[in-house]
Amino acid sequence: MSLTDRTPGAASASAGPPADGRRTGPTVADVIRAVTTGDLPVRVTGYDGSAVGPADAGITLSIRTERGLSYLLTAPGDLGMARAYVSGDLGLDGVHPGDPYEALRVLKDEMPLRMPPVADALALVKALGWERLRPPPPPPQEAAPRWRRVMSGLRHSKVRDSSAISHHYDVSNAFYEKVLGPSMTYTCAVFHSPGDTLEEAQRAKYDLVAGKLALRPGMRLLDVGCGWGGMVRHAAREYGVKALGVTLSRAQAEWARAAIEREGLGDLAEVRHLDYRDAPREQFDVISSIGLTEHIGVRNYPAYFGALRSRLKPGGRLLNHCITRADNRAPHRSGAFIDRYVFPDGELAGPGRLVSEIHDAGFEVHHEENLRQHYALTLAGWCRNLVDNWDFCVNEVGAGTARVWGLYMAGSRMAFERNGIQLHQVLATHNGPQGVNGYPLRPDWTP
DSSP: OOTTSOOTTOGGGSOOOOTTSOOOSOOHHHHHHHTBOSOOSSEEEETTSOEESOTTOSOEEEEOSHHHHHHHHHSTTHHHHHHHHHHTSEEEESSBTTBOHHHHHHHHHHOOBOOOOHHHHHHHHHHHOGGGGSOOOOOTTOOOOHHHHGGGOSTTOHHHHHHHHHHHHOSOHHHHHHHHOTTOOOSOOOOSSTTOOHHHHHHHHHHHHHHHHTOOTTOEEEEESOTTTHHHHHHHHHHOOEEEEEESOHHHHHHHHHHHHHTTOTTTEEEEEOOGGGSOOSOEEEEEEESOGGGTOGGGHHHHHHHHHHTEEEEEEEEEEEEEESSSSSOSBOOHHIIIIIOTTOBOOOHHHHHHHHHHTTOEEEEEEEOHHHHHHHHHHHHHHHHHTHHHHHHHHOHHHHHHHHHHHHHHHHHHHTTSEEEEEEEEEOOOGGGOOOOOSSOSSOO
């Protein structure tokens, strides 16, 4: 039987023929049946009136337009789904767009996908019309493909990194305030219990970093990739540290400077719009890097950690906090959706590679811990904030961008929960002559 034929007993799941009685070709339901097997856990409806899957399913995917179907056919996998969803051509009912976690879980665990035989696939496409294989223009939220980004510079050059950072972080400070909450902290928090609030957990994260760095009044801290200045302000306010933060996002720097002035921390805290490679070369007592390593490129690890070491006094401590792969065998580059819609040019390495590179740059690693489960909880909290503030966020950045964020954060939560990716903190020292570093016999903080 051809894939364009209806499976026995499935007619009741599809809409009837067009009003004029003529069948013009395969329906959307036919396409779904061609690439799935067994019982569907969701309902799928098409712009042509066809449907497949249980009518009482808790989740419904609605392919609303011919463009939506073309997105799915021309970019199979997460990129095609993302294009259709972000553009509004693919609807998702049964979950909130600010937190589609349950829909992603069902699709991943229970959707029985298959690759149809080549002959059947060709017959289906021919019946649909070859124009379906002409990719529609992507939604405006999508970054250019990697091969086109060379026009803005070589990968991880200063100009291209600035463009990539702007794509993600210069969305809207008002939007981030609603999603991240009062701390304006866009990195993994640390939870003492799942019931902790995001603010409690972010404060605990900053205190953990401060403890590992042994911050004391009068010390000089360099925080590279400082975001909206959360660590800079916390170190200055709570520990009396003179802290400098640098970020490639102009919007972040502007917000951080205003927050520093508002909190009366100008004598101790400063944030500059600056590439980490252009950070001052004065010798800092301690350096923190919280969520920057993901953006610099794995092949640039030696230069990156070398640049940090050159700015750190002998005996000083470095705390590097970043997302990693779960092992050293996984590819460094991110998938198509993350690369085009979230973190252009982002790269992740395994934890072993990360620790080795830090050692090879001349540091001595003393402590490492994996906060993977904490990031899953953090992302769940951000999704709750997006749901609670959905109308504001849509008005601020548009429905398409808001959908990108709900999809990205819910999907990332699942990846952390299932050990697809991890979050590692690595504490190291820049040793002085003869290995002197002042590090205690036992850790002088409370993990």
